[in-house]
Amino acid sequence: MTDTNRKIQELLIDYAGALRDGCLPVFLKSLSRQEGQMIASSEEFWDAAEMVRTLNGVGFADKAVTADVGLFMSRVDANIASRLKKAKTSPRGKRTTSTKSTNKTQRTEKTT
Amino acid sequence: MNRRLRNALKGLTAPDAERRRRAMEPFVRATFDSFIRYLYRYLGNEVECEDVLEDVYADIWENPERLRNVTSERELLKTVYLYYMRKRLREVYRRINRNLHLSQQDMKNLIAPELGILEAVSQSELQDILHRVLGRLKARERRAIELWMEGMSSRAIANELKTTVGAVKMLKFRAILKLKKMMNEYCHEI
Secondary structure (H helix, E strand, C coil), rough: CCCCCCHHHHHHHHHHHHHHCCCHHHHHCCCCCCHHHHHHHCHHHHHHHHHHHHHHHHHHHHCCCCCCCHHHHHHHHHHHHHHHHHHHHHHHHHHHHHHHHHHHHHHHHHHH | HHHHHHHHHHHHHHCCHHHHHHHHHHHHHHHHHHHHHHHHHHHHHHHHHHHHHHHHHHHHCCCCCCCCCCCCCHHHHHHHHHHHHHHHHHHHCHHHHHCCCCCCHHHHHHCCCCCCCHCCCCHHHHHHHHHHHHHCCCCCHHHHHHHCCCCHHHHHHHHHHHCCCHHHHHHHHHHHHHHHHHHHHHHHHH
């Protein structure tokens, strides 16, 4: 992907390859300004990109299906627990911040 | 929609947070497969898919309102994509966006697009349609797509088809456009 004057079909094939190999950021970073503009104005690219995503889903999505959903479930539960904890502690956090700012204001007033 | 999923959805939309948390397990078990396959279309990376999906489920737990009137699995997938997955998908690459030569809108369209005709069709239907339309391509085009789907690079495909890398890229591009056109026609018939 080092070539900076890629034609639209090359860009599409590189996008498809990046999606298949799970390295989309590499493709995105490889785009030059001209290539970005070419993608933006090419209807064929967007049509083909939708098809590429479909092929990716049909051909390779099995790789993402893990056998142990229980393990994944525990991650989700931990995420929920952390959000619950954050929701409980956030009002106190706000109070602390406001106290700090009051102190700061008072200090400023004293110095003036 | 099966009874297990329907019950899980009922629990998910309860006002009590703890009840919603308990309902998450059956919901995750019933939907994990279809959700992660769907996400894989856009990310192509199983680790990132799991990270995004974890946040998607937590978002659903936090704000399940959108799922209140869902009546079928297809509608569920569509709603989850539009209201929960898309936001998270866009966040995945937001951090690198400032260094890119793509506009914010093009980036959004590439990473988390609006639902196209193909994206609204279920996985099993897609497999079926794809199988049929692949058979309608020219032998050389079909072979190029099949080899690509086996994981081969353009250079390896060029060696296999005894042609140049540039010709293979053009062949695949044309074949993909043909596939898209034919699949659109099939989807309109469904």
